[in-house]
């Protein structure tokens with residue numbers, strides 16, 4: 434049995450080993466999330482989880498890590514930064530012919546990599562206890578792999594506070610990071626949560642393109658572009674499509690406007706740098722990928738998990754929101770003939786074609802209005818000349 438002093442020392446070492454493995458911050462908390470249960474239940478009761486049935490499937494086990502992994506006494510919460518260099522936020526968002534992809538998804542999928550690192554951290558702790566002649570610990574790493582409320586745990590472990598957009602953030606660090614957990618049966622000393630720092634700011638609430646942040650700290654997943662483009666399987670509600678702009682996989686708007694992110698560090702992981710085909714991706718180029726090309730190019734990327742059909746669906750919406758062009762219409766028409774398109778995708782392509790045609794009409798209207806003005810001006814001149 435480790436003394437209090439030995440547990441203190443072990444915790445300092447765990448933080449050091451975590452940093453060596455590439456984690457920017459390691460915090461420790463106990464497993465009591467009873468304070469978060471009512472809010473989580475209310476969120477589920479309102480249906481804000483949409484089609485994410487897995488959120489509701491495990492009852493309150495998400496808020497009870499000790500039920501998920503019996504014997505667990507502590508959660509080691511780990512932060513890994515993902516903000517890539519050359520993020521090109523404005524370039525991609527402002528050009529409606531380019532695709533915007535959430536900045537966490539431009540590189541390699543983080544799940545496996547983080548889980549391996551957390552496993553290594555557990556192994557390192559076990560090796561230390563073995564060298565001290567102590568009983569080996571029981572531990573289990575999690576990265577989105579099981580029902581667990583990772584944000585309240587991170588908040589408890591002092592990784593940051595919960596922002597009004599419901600993500601965790603911290604001063605000098607921002608919110609561009611992944612979270613992972615190592616559940617362990619050691620009574621390690623816990624960290625203190627930090628004070629919330631949003632104060633009177635409401636920038637994220639105001640900036641959300643679909644008004645998904647229905648009140649501070651509460652996101653209606655069904656309106657969130659990240660949910661719509663990644664989790665939602667079927668047809669996207671028509672009233673939300675024009676608001677999605679060119680965001681084809683996820684959305685970063687609430688983080689982009691957050692003043693705390695002005696000091697966010699860049700990732701140290703080269704795996705999270707944006708891959709070449711996704712650096713300045715043209716919507717039409719991405720829309721032309723066959724299923725085989727999509728699977729091959731998105732190998733190892735988190736984007737691969739949505740599959741080719743949702744990929745086409747999302748891009749069709751962005752093309753519907755793009756300025757009118759004959760090339761776009763030709764690509765949309767061409768895709769309709771492809772065997773890779775099912776009824777759901779077809780419906781989105783038809784919607785995009787309708788938007789393109791409405792835009793073309795309004796362009797023709799504006800051109801003819803301008804032409805009429807010129808004609809009137811010339812006629813006036815001619816009358817005067819006469």
Ligand code: SF4
Nearest residue numbers: 596597631634637691
């Ligand atoms: S934008 Fe403002 S309110 Fe939203 S998380 Fe950042 S600091 Fe908090």
